[in-house]
Amino acid sequence: MITVLETIYSTAKLQMKEAVTRPTFRFCLLIQPIIYSLITYKMFINSGHDNFVAYTVLGTGILTLWSCICFSSAGDIERERYMGTLQVIYNTPTNFKVIILGKILGNTMLGLLPFFISFAFVRLFLGGDMYIKDPMAFGISMIITIASFMGISMLFAAVFTLSRSSRILMNCIEYPVFILCGILFPIEILPKWTIPLSYILSPTWAVKLLRLSVEGLEGNDIFCKYFGILTTITIIYFILSNILFKIIDNKTRIKATLGVV
């Protein structure tokens, strides 16, 4: 019998195979990081920070990872709906959540590539260099960041399965998150009413955690605090998505939103 892990693996593999054949996805994955790297490099070059390249690479990586995840949760569901495969995969004995998780995993794995592209581009063409003061903390931060992005993606995927307007929803959420989560500049300079929104979005804490580990920890307190918050939010995302998937399982079949017509 095929296990859940095998299904997740085969879905992720199929997702990656399919995704790289799409020109838009290839652009997001290979060209967009170079453009973002150039922009963020120019933004940070006069910041007076000696490790500004790390900010460039992290900023670019997170921006592109977010875009890939938006693709995974919204674009793919929309595409599957129009290809007629959404109802086919939905109707198999495999839990729909497991299939979506596999798809998101595939896109997330591809979405990590821009970190390396950005670093290589900045290093080779702009001559910049970066350091990570606490590689261990950085590794842990990266793992929880990926898990968290997958959690939020599951949440979106559930909503997008129910809605036929997923592309509009995707476009609505992609850029505000760049601003709200402090990916390029601190959220403290945003209007106060936006701060609660920033705090409930996991990329905000992921950015803080990654930057902290790049800069080096002076004590473990702040790192643990951010890590705790990010872990809690991630768990909440997964719980919420689990509840939502149970609800949509009935709703999609009542509202007939699995197919195009």
Next chain:
Amino acid sequence: MKDSVICVENLYRDYETTKGWLNKKKVIVKALAGISFEVKKGEIFGLLGPNGAGKTTTIKILSTLLAPTSGESRVLGYKTFGEENMIRQHINFIFGGELGVYRRLSGRDNLVYFSNLYKIRKNIRDKRIDELLELVGLSEKGDLKVETYSKGMIQRLQIARGLINDPEIIYLDEPTIGLDPIGARELRDIIKELSLRRKTILLTTHYMHEADELCDRIAIINKGKIVALDTPVNLKKQNRITSVLEINVLGIYDKELEEIKKIEGVETVAVKKNDQWQLILIQFKNTHNITQNVLNVLKNNTVISVNERGALLEDAYVRLVGGSI
């Protein structure tokens, strides 16, 4: 019925939609208005009806993709809404057209992926995929990307996908739509082969000769209701006292059709529109001779041909559903 694998009782399905832009109004569209039928194990059961009659809605409910508004639908004894996990392993569906497969992957990759979703073990999977590719004539093209396939090849891949879990019940929604005559013939042969293997098949089609050739029983559905349910032979028998006059004309007005309907002995009048001419199908009691009366009505039209014949399944369908084909 004792050995029924599909039981539908008083099934209703409404779709909710909105009308207007600024002043949105909720509109309820009735797709099914209380249908009931049963399908026996190993039977090929046909659902015939015009567009929007409720055929696809019925198949979607039975394949657990759609919830009924009210009434009951059971497959293999389980409710299609609420007990779907008990059903999905044993059913599969094939919708006509080029949808339902990943076009940027190869045919084989598609089948491997779907078998994983059906939790089929690798040793069974690989053997079955080879057999299915052979069955649908795609053995040599299995490793090519689906986007390079012709429409007929995609349709055949759909058949292979629909059989990947060796289902007990197969739903086929207009499976031969858009296929060339040879492709359609091959597909009908596959359906017959599946029936010999005791698979239960629920089929919708617009092609009467296909339903006549394949189905053990046929339900004719119109405006969400079943208007007839019988074997093709019995459906045709209902029309045994009827003959059909086929007239090809260049241009016909509603006024003239109304006049034809008033001729004594005429039961139904339907028009099949072609590019340049129209085929008028007039069903009439064969105790009457209406040909001259009809030609009198059409005296100002260009009549290309006139032919009288006995009733077919298509005529029974027209009689029950009425209007244009």
